[in-house]
């Protein structure tokens with residue numbers, strides 16, 4: 001079985017073994033302009049610095065989307081200065097997709113924000129992201 005992985009705009013097929021060391025984090029980017037994580041009332045992602053992450057995203061269309069077909073985004077910002085983290089600027093299409101990512105090396109508080117105007121609730125589409133040492 002092949003698993004499709006999208007990294008920084010490039011699509012490649014990788015055997016499951018290649019992703020075996022990455023921790024899988026599953027989120028939903030939902031039609032009500034909310035990120036959701038099963039079992040969490042308030043979704044929050046916690047990772048270790050430099051950890052390999054396989055982000056598995058299921059996205060559902062809200063009331064509006066980008067002309068390129070992206071329906072939600074996922075951009076990681078440093079909480080202290082709202083600057084973007086390289087490699088963590090993602091766009092989602094409808095359905096399930098996976099991204100092989102490397103957690104920031106700098107421990108601290110981060111925030112995930114949606115970068116697609118997905119509804120009038122778009123501004124509320126964000127979640128905490130914590131990097132542990």
Ligand SMILES: [Cu+2]
Nearest residue numbers: 072114118125
């Ligand atoms: Cu959104």
